[in-house]
Amino acid sequence: MNRNIPTWKIAATYIGTVVGAGFASGQEILQFFAVFGINGLLGLSIATLLFMVFGYIIMDLGRRLDSRSHIEIIRFSGNIWVSTFIDYLIIFFLFGALTTMIAGSGAMLTQQFNISGMWGNALMTIAATITVLTGLNGVVNSISFVVPFLLISAVGISMASVLAPSSASEITTIVSTSGGLVNNWLLSAVLYTSYNMLLSVSILAPLGSGAESKKTVSRGALIGGIGLGLGATAIYLALAKSMASVKNLEVPMIFIAGRISRPVQFIYATVLLAEIYTTTVSSLYGFAARIIDLKKTSAKYLIIGTAILAFIASQLGFSTMIKYLYPLAGYGGIVMLVVLVINKIKVSVIR
Numbered sequence: 001m002n003r004n005i006p007t008w009k010i011a012a013t014y015i016g017t018v019v020g021a022g023f024a025s026g027q028e029i030l031q032f033f034a035v036f037g038i039n040g041l042l043g044l045s046i047a048t049l050l051f052m053v054f055g056y057i058i059m060d061l062g063r064r065l066d067s068r069s070h071i072e073i074i075r076f077s078g079n080i081w082v083s084t085f086i087d088y089l090i091i092f093f094l095f096g097a098l099t100t101m102i103a104g105s106g107a108m109l110t111q112q113f114n115i116s117g118m119w120g121n122a123l124m125t126i127a128a129t130i131t132v133l134t135g136l137n138g139v140v141n142s143i144s145f146v147v148p149f150l151l152i153s154a155v156g157i158s159m160a161s162v163l164a165p166s167s168a169s170e171i172t173t174i175v176s177t178s179g180g181l182v183n184n185w186l187l188s189a190v191l192y193t194s195y196n197m198l199l200s201v202s203i204l205a206p207l208g209s210g211a212e213s214k215k216t217v218s219r220g221a222l223i224g225g226i227g228l229g230l231g232a233t234a235i236y237l238a239l240a241k242s243m244a245s246v247k248n249l250e251v252p253m254i255f256i257a258g259r260i261s262r263p264v265q266f267i268y269a270t271v272l273l274a275e276i277y278t279t280t281v282s283s284l285y286g287f288a289a290r291i292i293d294l295k296k297t298s299a300k301y302l303i304i305g306t307a308i309l310a311f312i313a314s315q316l317g318f319s320t321m322i323k324y325l326y327p328l329a330g331y332g333g334i335v336m337l338v339v340l341v342i343n344k345i346k347v348s349v350i351r
Contacts, residue, residue, distance in 0.1 A: 003063075005140065005210045010220025012148070013140050013207055014055055015227045016278040017200045019150050024275040025104060026239055026252035027322045029232055032192045034239040035247075036185040043189035044236060048229025050193040054337060056221035057344045058201050059208025063217055064347050067205040069289045074201075074336070076343045086336045091290055093198045093329040095310060098128075098283035100321045103314035105276050107250040112269045121314050124273075128280040129307040132288065133300055139285045140207070146274045151231050153271040154253070157264065158234035161256045162241055182327050191330030197340075198333040199279070202286025250319050284310075 022028035033040035061073040070090055075083045105124035106117025131138055182188045211217045238256050239246060246252035254272065258265035288294060288303045 003210055003212055005207065005216070006212055007216045007219045007223070009140060010059070010207060010211055010216055011223035011227065014059075014200070014204065014220060014224030015151065015231075016146060016275075017203045017282045018051070018196050018228055019154075019231065019275055019278065022100065022104065022322050022326070023232070023235075024150060024154050024253060024272050025108065025250075025318075026235055026246065026256070027104075027250070027319055028192070028326070029235045030239050030247065030252055031323055032182075032188045033185075033232070033236050034243065036188065037240070039185040040236060040240070041233070043185045043192075044229060044232055046186070046189040047193050047232070048225055050190070051196070051228050052222055052225030054193065054197050054340060055200075055204065055224055056218055057340050058197070058204040059211065059217045059221060060214065061340070061343055061347060062205035062208030063211055063214065065209075067209045070201040070205045070286070071290060073205050073343060074339065076347065082335065082339060085332075086339060087290075089329070089332045089336070090198050090201060091287065093195065093325075093333075094202060094283050094287040094290070095306070095313075096321070096325050096329065097199045098280060098287060098306070098310045099313040099316070100318065100325065101128075101276050101280040101283060102310055103316065103318040103321060104251075105273060105280075106314065107318040108254065108269060108272055108276070111249070111251045112254055112265070120273075121311055124276060124280055125307050125311045127277060128284050129304055131277075131281045132285045132303050135294065139203070139281055146278050149271055150275045150278070151227060153268055154231050154275075155234040157253070157257050157260065157268055158238035160260055160264075161238040162234075164260070182330075190334065191327050194333030194337055195326050195330035198329055198336060199283065199286075201336070202290060203282045206289075 033043050036043060058073065061067070061076070065072045065076060067073055071087060074086050074090075102121045102124050103117075105120035107120075109115055109120035110117045182191055208217050211220065235253065239252060242252075242256055242259075246255055249255055251272070254265060254269055257268035284303065284307060287306060288299065291306075292299050292302050
Protein backbone atom coordinates (compact mmCIF):
# COMPACT_ATOMS: atom_id res chain seq x y z
CA MET A 1 0.00 0.00 0.00
CA ASN A 2 1.23 3.51 -0.81
CA ARG A 3 2.10 5.36 2.39
CA ASN A 4 1.00 8.89 1.54
CA ILE A 5 -1.91 9.72 3.87
CA PRO A 6 -1.05 12.89 5.89
CA THR A 7 -1.75 13.65 9.56
CA TRP A 8 -4.86 15.76 8.98
CA LYS A 9 -6.53 13.02 6.94
CA ILE A 10 -5.61 10.43 9.57
CA ALA A 11 -7.21 12.55 12.32
CA ALA A 12 -10.23 13.54 10.23
CA THR A 13 -10.94 9.97 9.12
CA TYR A 14 -10.58 8.72 12.71
CA ILE A 15 -13.06 11.32 13.95
CA GLY A 16 -15.41 10.73 11.04
CA THR A 17 -15.42 6.98 11.62
CA VAL A 18 -16.54 7.44 15.24
CA VAL A 19 -18.75 10.50 14.76
CA GLY A 20 -21.94 9.19 13.24
CA ALA A 21 -25.65 9.27 13.88
CA GLY A 22 -25.36 8.10 17.48
CA PHE A 23 -22.73 10.69 18.40
CA ALA A 24 -24.02 13.81 16.65
CA SER A 25 -27.70 13.07 17.26
CA GLY A 26 -26.90 13.12 20.98
CA GLN A 27 -28.19 9.57 21.61
CA GLU A 28 -24.79 8.05 22.45
CA ILE A 29 -23.71 10.91 24.72
CA LEU A 30 -27.14 10.91 26.37
CA GLN A 31 -27.21 7.20 27.16
CA PHE A 32 -23.53 6.70 28.01
CA PHE A 33 -22.64 9.95 29.81
CA ALA A 34 -25.32 12.60 30.36
CA VAL A 35 -27.51 10.24 32.38
CA PHE A 36 -24.77 10.00 35.02
CA GLY A 37 -24.71 13.72 35.79
CA ILE A 38 -21.32 15.18 36.73
CA ASN A 39 -19.77 11.71 36.72
CA GLY A 40 -20.50 11.66 33.01
CA LEU A 41 -17.82 14.31 32.52
CA LEU A 42 -15.29 12.10 34.30
CA GLY A 43 -16.33 9.28 32.03
CA LEU A 44 -15.82 11.47 28.98
CA SER A 45 -12.30 12.37 30.12
CA ILE A 46 -11.41 8.69 30.44
CA ALA A 47 -12.99 7.88 27.07
CA THR A 48 -10.97 10.68 25.41
CA LEU A 49 -7.72 9.28 26.78
CA LEU A 50 -8.66 5.78 25.68
CA PHE A 51 -9.49 7.04 22.20
CA MET A 52 -6.01 8.52 21.87
CA VAL A 53 -4.28 5.38 23.18
CA PHE A 54 -6.20 2.75 21.23
CA GLY A 55 -6.42 4.82 18.07
CA TYR A 56 -2.62 4.93 18.09
CA ILE A 57 -2.25 1.23 18.91
CA ILE A 58 -4.55 0.13 16.07
CA MET A 59 -2.98 2.40 13.45
CA ASP A 60 0.57 1.60 14.56
CA LEU A 61 -0.15 -2.13 14.34
CA GLY A 62 -1.75 -1.56 10.96
CA ARG A 63 1.37 0.21 9.73
CA ARG A 64 3.81 -2.36 11.12
CA LEU A 65 1.82 -5.31 9.78
CA ASP A 66 0.83 -3.61 6.50
CA SER A 67 -2.83 -4.39 7.19
CA ARG A 68 -5.49 -4.47 4.49
CA SER A 69 -8.30 -4.97 7.04
CA HIS A 70 -8.63 -5.56 10.79
CA ILE A 71 -7.88 -9.28 10.54
CA GLU A 72 -4.07 -8.93 10.34
CA ILE A 73 -3.74 -7.10 13.65
CA ILE A 74 -6.23 -9.38 15.41
CA ARG A 75 -4.63 -12.65 14.25
CA PHE A 76 -1.20 -11.41 15.32
CA SER A 77 -2.14 -12.49 18.84
CA GLY A 78 -1.48 -16.08 17.77
CA ASN A 79 -4.53 -17.41 19.65
CA ILE A 80 -6.91 -18.75 17.03
CA TRP A 81 -9.92 -18.95 19.39
CA VAL A 82 -9.58 -15.39 20.66
CA SER A 83 -8.83 -13.92 17.25
CA THR A 84 -11.78 -15.76 15.68
CA PHE A 85 -14.14 -14.52 18.40
CA ILE A 86 -12.99 -10.91 17.93
CA ASP A 87 -13.15 -11.20 14.16
CA TYR A 88 -16.75 -12.44 14.21
CA LEU A 89 -17.67 -9.81 16.79
CA ILE A 90 -16.27 -7.04 14.61
CA ILE A 91 -18.07 -8.37 11.54
CA PHE A 92 -21.34 -8.59 13.49
CA PHE A 93 -21.03 -5.09 14.93
CA LEU A 94 -20.02 -3.53 11.63
CA PHE A 95 -23.29 -4.77 10.19
CA GLY A 96 -25.14 -3.67 13.33
CA ALA A 97 -23.61 -0.18 13.16
CA LEU A 98 -24.42 0.04 9.46
CA THR A 99 -28.03 -0.83 10.26
CA THR A 100 -28.14 1.70 13.12
CA MET A 101 -26.81 4.51 10.93
CA ILE A 102 -29.41 3.82 8.27
CA ALA A 103 -32.12 3.79 10.94
CA GLY A 104 -30.75 7.09 12.27
CA SER A 105 -31.24 8.83 8.94
CA GLY A 106 -34.88 7.78 8.93
CA ALA A 107 -35.41 8.84 12.56
CA MET A 108 -33.97 12.28 11.82
CA LEU A 109 -36.23 12.88 8.84
CA THR A 110 -39.26 11.74 10.82
CA GLN A 111 -38.50 14.08 13.75
CA GLN A 112 -37.46 17.01 11.58
CA PHE A 113 -39.92 16.86 8.70
CA ASN A 114 -42.60 14.43 9.93
CA ILE A 115 -42.21 12.20 6.88
CA SER A 116 -41.74 8.45 6.65
CA GLY A 117 -38.33 7.35 7.85
CA MET A 118 -38.25 4.84 5.02
CA TRP A 119 -37.19 7.60 2.63
CA GLY A 120 -34.23 8.61 4.78
CA ASN A 121 -33.20 4.99 5.18
CA ALA A 122 -33.33 4.40 1.43
CA LEU A 123 -31.39 7.54 0.47
CA MET A 124 -28.62 6.83 2.98
CA THR A 125 -28.34 3.23 1.81
CA ILE A 126 -27.92 4.32 -1.80
CA ALA A 127 -25.40 7.11 -1.05
CA ALA A 128 -23.19 4.87 1.12
CA THR A 129 -23.27 2.03 -1.42
CA ILE A 130 -22.14 4.29 -4.26
CA THR A 131 -19.27 5.70 -2.16
CA VAL A 132 -17.98 2.30 -1.02
CA LEU A 133 -18.00 1.04 -4.59
CA THR A 134 -15.29 3.67 -5.34
CA GLY A 135 -12.81 2.01 -2.90
CA LEU A 136 -10.73 3.11 0.13
CA ASN A 137 -9.64 6.44 -1.37
CA GLY A 138 -13.26 7.39 -1.95
CA VAL A 139 -14.10 6.44 1.64
CA VAL A 140 -11.19 8.42 3.15
CA ASN A 141 -11.78 11.48 0.96
CA SER A 142 -15.52 11.58 1.68
CA ILE A 143 -15.05 11.24 5.43
CA SER A 144 -12.14 13.69 5.78
CA PHE A 145 -14.03 16.31 3.75
CA VAL A 146 -17.15 16.15 5.91
CA VAL A 147 -15.51 16.00 9.37
CA PRO A 148 -14.57 19.70 9.86
CA PHE A 149 -18.20 20.70 9.26
CA LEU A 150 -19.35 18.04 11.70
CA LEU A 151 -17.26 19.22 14.63
CA ILE A 152 -17.78 22.94 14.05
CA SER A 153 -21.56 22.59 13.89
CA ALA A 154 -21.88 20.17 16.82
CA VAL A 155 -19.63 22.21 19.11
CA GLY A 156 -21.08 25.54 17.95
CA ILE A 157 -24.72 24.58 18.48
CA SER A 158 -23.95 22.85 21.78
CA MET A 159 -22.14 25.88 23.20
CA ALA A 160 -24.84 28.26 21.94
CA SER A 161 -27.39 26.13 23.79
CA VAL A 162 -25.26 26.07 26.95
CA LEU A 163 -24.88 29.86 26.96
CA ALA A 164 -28.57 30.53 26.28
CA PRO A 165 -30.82 31.30 29.30
CA SER A 166 -32.98 28.49 30.69
CA SER A 167 -34.85 27.57 33.83
CA ALA A 168 -32.99 26.15 36.82
CA SER A 169 -35.47 23.30 37.12
CA GLU A 170 -34.49 21.96 33.73
CA ILE A 171 -30.75 22.24 34.36
CA THR A 172 -30.98 20.10 37.46
CA THR A 173 -33.15 17.39 35.91
CA ILE A 174 -30.54 14.67 35.41
CA VAL A 175 -31.29 11.01 35.99
CA SER A 176 -28.79 8.76 37.73
CA THR A 177 -29.12 5.56 35.74
CA SER A 178 -29.18 4.74 32.05
CA GLY A 179 -31.84 2.04 32.23
CA GLY A 180 -30.01 0.06 29.53
CA LEU A 181 -27.31 -2.58 29.80
CA VAL A 182 -24.89 -0.46 31.84
CA ASN A 183 -25.50 1.54 35.03
CA ASN A 184 -21.99 2.61 36.06
CA TRP A 185 -20.27 5.71 34.68
CA LEU A 186 -16.77 4.21 34.63
CA LEU A 187 -17.87 1.02 32.89
CA SER A 188 -19.92 3.15 30.54
CA ALA A 189 -16.76 5.07 29.47
CA VAL A 190 -14.91 1.81 28.80
CA LEU A 191 -17.83 0.32 26.85
CA TYR A 192 -18.23 3.52 24.83
CA THR A 193 -14.58 3.32 23.78
CA SER A 194 -14.75 -0.43 23.26
CA TYR A 195 -17.64 -0.54 20.83
CA ASN A 196 -16.32 2.48 18.93
CA MET A 197 -12.98 0.73 18.50
CA LEU A 198 -14.82 -2.34 17.23
CA LEU A 199 -16.48 -0.09 14.68
CA SER A 200 -13.29 1.82 13.80
CA VAL A 201 -10.66 -0.93 13.65
CA SER A 202 -11.63 -2.04 10.14
CA ILE A 203 -10.88 1.47 8.85
CA LEU A 204 -8.04 2.46 11.21
CA ALA A 205 -5.92 -0.63 10.47
CA PRO A 206 -5.58 0.00 6.69
CA LEU A 207 -5.49 3.75 7.42
CA GLY A 208 -2.39 3.26 9.57
CA SER A 209 -0.87 1.09 6.85
CA GLY A 210 -1.23 3.99 4.44
CA ALA A 211 0.12 6.69 6.81
CA GLU A 212 3.16 8.71 5.76
CA SER A 213 5.17 7.85 8.89
CA LYS A 214 5.01 6.68 12.50
CA LYS A 215 4.80 10.33 13.59
CA THR A 216 1.82 10.78 11.31
CA VAL A 217 0.08 7.92 13.10
CA SER A 218 0.80 9.24 16.61
CA ARG A 219 -0.19 12.80 15.76
CA GLY A 220 -3.33 11.66 13.95
CA ALA A 221 -4.40 9.55 16.94
CA LEU A 222 -3.70 12.42 19.36
CA ILE A 223 -5.59 15.04 17.34
CA GLY A 224 -8.40 12.61 16.56
CA GLY A 225 -8.84 11.61 20.22
CA ILE A 226 -8.86 15.22 21.41
CA GLY A 227 -11.33 16.21 18.70
CA LEU A 228 -13.68 13.41 19.71
CA GLY A 229 -13.41 14.37 23.38
CA LEU A 230 -14.12 18.05 22.78
CA GLY A 231 -17.09 17.33 20.52
CA ALA A 232 -18.58 14.84 22.98
CA THR A 233 -18.12 17.22 25.91
CA ALA A 234 -19.89 20.06 24.09
CA ILE A 235 -22.84 17.80 23.30
CA TYR A 236 -22.88 16.52 26.91
CA LEU A 237 -23.17 20.07 28.29
CA ALA A 238 -26.05 20.90 25.95
CA LEU A 239 -27.90 17.68 26.84
CA ALA A 240 -27.35 18.07 30.58
CA LYS A 241 -28.84 21.55 30.46
CA SER A 242 -31.99 20.38 28.64
CA MET A 243 -32.35 16.86 30.06
CA ALA A 244 -36.03 17.19 30.95
CA SER A 245 -36.92 17.99 27.35
CA VAL A 246 -34.59 15.67 25.44
CA LYS A 247 -34.26 12.47 27.46
CA ASN A 248 -37.01 10.66 25.52
CA LEU A 249 -36.27 12.00 22.03
CA GLU A 250 -34.80 9.93 19.20
CA VAL A 251 -32.61 12.83 17.98
CA PRO A 252 -32.13 15.21 20.95
CA MET A 253 -29.58 17.51 19.25
CA ILE A 254 -32.10 18.42 16.54
CA PHE A 255 -34.46 19.62 19.28
CA ILE A 256 -31.66 21.65 20.91
CA ALA A 257 -30.73 23.24 17.57
CA GLY A 258 -34.40 24.15 17.06
CA ARG A 259 -34.41 26.11 20.32
CA ILE A 260 -31.84 28.45 18.81
CA SER A 261 -33.74 29.01 15.54
CA ARG A 262 -35.42 27.13 12.72
CA PRO A 263 -32.61 27.92 10.22
CA VAL A 264 -30.03 26.61 12.69
CA GLN A 265 -32.10 23.47 13.16
CA PHE A 266 -32.25 22.93 9.41
CA ILE A 267 -28.49 23.45 9.04
CA TYR A 268 -27.75 21.01 11.83
CA ALA A 269 -30.13 18.45 10.36
CA THR A 270 -28.19 18.69 7.09
CA VAL A 271 -24.85 18.30 8.86
CA LEU A 272 -26.19 15.41 10.91
CA LEU A 273 -27.10 13.61 7.71
CA ALA A 274 -23.49 14.06 6.60
CA GLU A 275 -22.29 12.62 9.91
CA ILE A 276 -24.57 9.63 9.55
CA TYR A 277 -23.17 9.19 6.06
CA THR A 278 -19.53 9.01 7.23
CA THR A 279 -20.16 6.16 9.65
CA THR A 280 -22.49 4.36 7.25
CA VAL A 281 -19.75 4.43 4.63
CA SER A 282 -16.98 3.25 6.99
CA SER A 283 -19.16 0.45 8.39
CA LEU A 284 -20.17 -0.84 4.97
CA TYR A 285 -16.60 -0.66 3.68
CA GLY A 286 -15.16 -2.41 6.73
CA PHE A 287 -17.74 -5.18 6.59
CA ALA A 288 -17.26 -5.81 2.88
CA ALA A 289 -13.44 -5.63 3.07
CA ARG A 290 -13.39 -8.40 5.68
CA ILE A 291 -15.71 -10.70 3.75
CA ILE A 292 -14.16 -10.37 0.29
CA ASP A 293 -11.22 -8.89 -1.61
CA LEU A 294 -12.69 -5.62 -2.82
CA LYS A 295 -10.59 -5.80 -5.98
CA LYS A 296 -12.68 -8.73 -7.18
CA THR A 297 -15.52 -8.04 -9.60
CA SER A 298 -17.93 -9.95 -7.37
CA ALA A 299 -17.28 -7.54 -4.47
CA LYS A 300 -19.81 -5.05 -5.81
CA TYR A 301 -22.57 -7.64 -5.47
CA LEU A 302 -21.64 -8.27 -1.84
CA ILE A 303 -21.61 -4.51 -1.12
CA ILE A 304 -25.02 -3.99 -2.70
CA GLY A 305 -26.51 -7.08 -1.05
CA THR A 306 -25.19 -6.09 2.38
CA ALA A 307 -26.64 -2.60 2.02
CA ILE A 308 -30.06 -4.00 1.13
CA LEU A 309 -30.06 -6.35 4.15
CA ALA A 310 -29.04 -3.47 6.44
CA PHE A 311 -31.86 -1.35 5.03
CA ILE A 312 -34.35 -4.08 5.92
CA ALA A 313 -32.91 -4.56 9.43
CA SER A 314 -32.96 -0.79 10.08
CA GLN A 315 -36.70 -1.00 10.72
CA LEU A 316 -35.90 -2.14 14.29
CA GLY A 317 -35.43 1.50 15.34
CA PHE A 318 -32.58 3.92 16.09
CA SER A 319 -32.56 4.59 19.85
CA THR A 320 -33.40 0.96 20.68
CA MET A 321 -30.37 -0.29 18.78
CA ILE A 322 -28.04 2.20 20.48
CA LYS A 323 -29.45 1.33 23.90
CA TYR A 324 -28.98 -2.43 23.62
CA LEU A 325 -26.75 -3.34 20.64
CA TYR A 326 -23.93 -0.89 21.41
CA PRO A 327 -23.35 -1.84 25.08
CA LEU A 328 -23.57 -5.53 24.17
CA ALA A 329 -20.89 -5.07 21.53
CA GLY A 330 -18.88 -3.02 24.03
CA TYR A 331 -18.71 -5.89 26.51
CA GLY A 332 -17.33 -8.18 23.83
CA GLY A 333 -15.03 -5.43 22.59
CA ILE A 334 -13.18 -5.29 25.91
CA VAL A 335 -11.55 -8.57 24.86
CA MET A 336 -10.30 -6.84 21.72
CA LEU A 337 -8.82 -3.94 23.69
CA VAL A 338 -6.85 -6.37 25.84
CA VAL A 339 -5.61 -8.25 22.76
CA LEU A 340 -4.58 -4.98 21.11
CA VAL A 341 -2.42 -4.03 24.08
CA ILE A 342 -0.80 -7.49 24.11
CA ASN A 343 -0.18 -7.33 20.34
CA LYS A 344 1.34 -3.84 20.61
CA ILE A 345 3.80 -5.11 23.22
CA LYS A 346 4.49 -8.21 21.15
CA VAL A 347 5.18 -6.36 17.89
CA SER A 348 7.39 -3.82 19.67
CA VAL A 349 9.55 -6.62 21.07
CA ILE A 350 9.76 -8.63 17.86
CA ARG A 351 10.36 -5.71 15.53
